[in-house]
Amino acid sequence: MGSASPSCTELADTYDAIVLGAGAAGLMCAAVAGQRGRRVLVIDHNRQAGAKIVISGGGRCNFTNVDTAPDRFVSANPHFARSALARYTPADFLALVERHGIAWHEKTLGQLFCDGSARQIVDMLLDECAQGGVEIALGSAIRAVEHGEGQYRIGFGTRAVSAPRLVVATGGPSIPKLGATGFAYDLARQFKLKVVEPRPALVPLTLSGEEALFRDLAGVATEVVAGAGKAAFREAALFTHRGLSGPAILQVSSYWRHGEAVAIDFLPDRSAGWLAEAKRSSPRATVRSVLAAALPARLAETLAERLALTGELANLSDAKLAEAGRRLSDWRLRPNGTEGYAKAEVTVGGVSTAELSSQTLEARRVPGLHVIGEAVDVTGWLGGYNFQWAWASGWAAAQAL
Template sequence: MSNFDAIVLGAGAAGLMAAATAGQRGARVLVVDHNDEPGRKILISGGGRCNFTNIGTVPERFVSANPHFAKSALGRYTPADFLALIEKHGIAWHEKTLGQLFCDGSAKQIVAMLMDECLAGHVSFAFGQAVRDVAHGDGRFRVTVGSIVHEAPALVVATGGPSIPKLGATGFAYDLARRFGMKVVEPRPALVPLTLGQGEALFRELSGVSTEVVARAGPAAFREAALFTHRGLSGPAILQASSYWRHGEAVGIDFAPDAPAGWLRAAKRAQPRTTLKRLLPVPERLAVALVEQLGVAGDLGNVPDKALEAAEVRLGDWRFTPNGTEGYAKAEVTVGGISTAELSSRTMEAKKLPGLYAIGEAVDVTGWLGGYNFQWAWASGWAAAQAIAER
């Protein structure tokens, strides 16, 4: 049997952050992961360049049953804090749109940085070995990995959710939480393409067409690109909206987000011989499909005002009712997870079981597309590590 101050399950963004931080504060830490190498999800993120944070991070850009839960951790470990770590390691970076920060080089630099930070904290690793059992008694956790039992007074669950199973993702965190009497908010795929049924076959014929829209789902609206696919809808606007979409609900698309009220009637007065197809701010193939659906053909001067008003309303809130999503295989993250009601927002420690911590995607906190989920991983991992070091 080997003894540690903390055992971290999961060598992803949150787990490595927690291990490095606690290790550098003097804790003896073991990181366990069934994958052969750390940070597999980090390596594929951002097209291989890792969108490692977002300078616009605020709690309002996270989905959770408790919208206030993330405030403490996010407020105590900010994008500026992580950026300072990036620059300490000499990693060149750049800002893309909407506050998204990426490596100039490769996501491998982020994994290497985290591993270097872990090594500076004398963290131990057990990679490529599945956890056979987790037990608790007498204030200590016993984790069986292979034939070895590791013991520690603190256990950090950082195994994420089931999104992208080809990288080894599972629902292990939820099973473990339930085993220790913790509630789990029903998980579902998020930041994921939406699928359409046969009734929307016309739009599937537009596969590959992309246009800027405002996509609405539930209380949220996102202005970014939407992409038609052979299965339905994708693109940043749709991925964002998917986190708020629930089965059976419609998604509203504004195909003319800059158009003022009454724009079609005004165009009819100013240019009676123009057509709706020419006016639509979308690619031609999409314009043809929209006009066909609306039944507004020919010169605007020959179209009744009421028909133009109806077309304007529909173009501003075109309803699609997805029949599902492309599932965890294509989902970047998972909405839901270990209930925040079970955890301290300051330390990420379980209220009913001292020494048990849950961080990162395993928890019911899910960020928008664009680096927010990484920032939650860094912040929640850092928060747990502070508490562990102070035990």
Template sequence: MEDYDAIVLGAGGAGLMAAAVAGQRGRRVVVLDHADAPGKKILISGGGRCNFTNLHATADRYLSANPHFAKSALGRYTAQDFLALVERHGITWHEKTLGQLFCDGSARQIVELLLGECEAGGVAVRLGASLGAIEHADARFTVAHGGRTHRAPALVVATGGPSIPKLGATGVAYDIARRFGLKVVEPRPALVPLTLPGSEALFRALSGVATAVEARVGKTRFAESALFTHRGLSGPAILQVSSYWRRGEDVAIDFRPNAAPGWLVEAKRARPRATLAGALGLPARLAEVLAERLGLGELGAASDRALAEAERRLADWRFHPDGSEGFAKAEVTVGGISTVELSSKTMEARKVPGLYAIGEAVDVTGWLGGYNFQWAWASGYAAGQAV
């Protein structure tokens, strides 16, 4: 039996952050993970350069059954706080778009930063063995791992969600939560490509075509690029709305989000011999498909009323996804351990003193663009300060 002040389950961003903060407060901490290397999700993020935070990471950029839950942690550990840590480690960075910050070099630098912070706190990191039995008695948690039994008054669940199972992701966090009587909001894939049915095969045939759009689900809208794939729709705008999409709902696309009202009639006046496909200002293959669907050729041959109707449809083109590409392709998970069960200040379970849940394991899911890493850092910091 090995005794610690805190056991952290999961060597991802949130777990390593929590362990480092606690260790540097003088706590004796061990991190346990079944993976053979730490931070695997970090390493593949941002095309290998890790979109490590977002300058606009406020609670309104996160999905949760309680939209206010993330405010406390995000307010006490901000994007600027993590950026200061990045700079202290000599990591150079750049802002790409929309407040997204990336390493100039490799995502591995962020993993090394976290391991360096853990080392500074004397944290033990143990990898490459499955978690065994988890027990709780006499205000102590015991966890079997790799032939050893670890015991501590604090247990931090940072095992993430089931997205990207090829990296070893599982739903073990939910199993642990239920084992201790905590509610779980049904998890579903988020930031994930959507699939189209055979009736929309003409658009699937546009595989590889991308264009700037505004995508909408209900009242939620994102103006970024969309990408047609051999299975359906992807690209940043689609990934963003996928987190809000529910089976049976339409996804509406505005193919000309910045166009002024009446732009097609104006185009007809200026160039009556131009074709609709040529006037759209979109990638040629996409423009041809849209013009074919609208049944319009030369602008001069169309009535103003027909052009106004074409404008309306182009601004509100409805796709009917029949599903998503699932957890295998989802960047994150919507849902997870219910925030009703947790303190927003410490991330501790109200019903089970000493049990904490952080990161993607919790029902807090950020937008695309570094928001989920900032939640990992902020929730990890909150738990690390509390254990």
């Protein structure tokens, strides 16, 4: 968004509230506040409003999830999101979508998508802003942000503006090609707000060394249970030329830390001892052949090679087969990193929730300063949860403007 420090002393246009960021949270907040009778200005250095919305969900925008609950979010304070999520629900946003005549459908795991284009959601938000008389200024970097005598003064482009309320909705640094930056963190530090160390989330993981052998499986996908930390997800995993991706891996990436292993259960529906049972029913089969009956052939071949169990099952002891079964249900891979913010859908970390009111998203020690959306240390699971946090946090902040 630009620098947050130099002076802006020009005669300023005045507003009731200024929102920095024309993304999901910022537009929602501005629209609601505008329709509550507030004079609102939205500023964004991008030339396009809602840039991340447009590319989301493969261009169809996974705009919410009907299973939204506080336990679907990662935060240093797992209870922080509870208030906003309870007061503005997926049903509330869906009612808005339907009021605008946008057709939608539910995919797996409670995910709601537009039938048409994600641009419909952006157009809806812009229409809601227009109904509230919101002014939107795009394509101008912010030169300065100052606070004094109960007013926030913002210098951007050739203009200077002021308001008693400032909403920071500039997101995190994920997907920098769309103009994403760490501006929210710079601004938070300017106002001496703590920032939980940000890192890429919902992001592919990379493998190196011996585990790079799995790169030969690039393009192979299978349903697994993937776990990191205390979290585990049953969805598809995809092997890539750099490591691991797919929904299950993107989910655990939000919980994974450098140096830790990711646990993969390649056969989540198989009970303990299933290889010994296969030996009794098909003694002449091989580990590779029984794996190939349940997994993609290339993956089955690679796993059998790594298990180093050759020959017919009849010639392998039950103990060796039991150990192989344990490895297949708890295969440890140790990623050496992630594909970074360029491929990350969101950012874990951000402005500390300890600094903010869970009711209004206002900074406790800086009156009139609100932080919403991805800029806050609240990160949802894959599947529409981050959009619901954007809508809910934007709505909650707007009630206090």
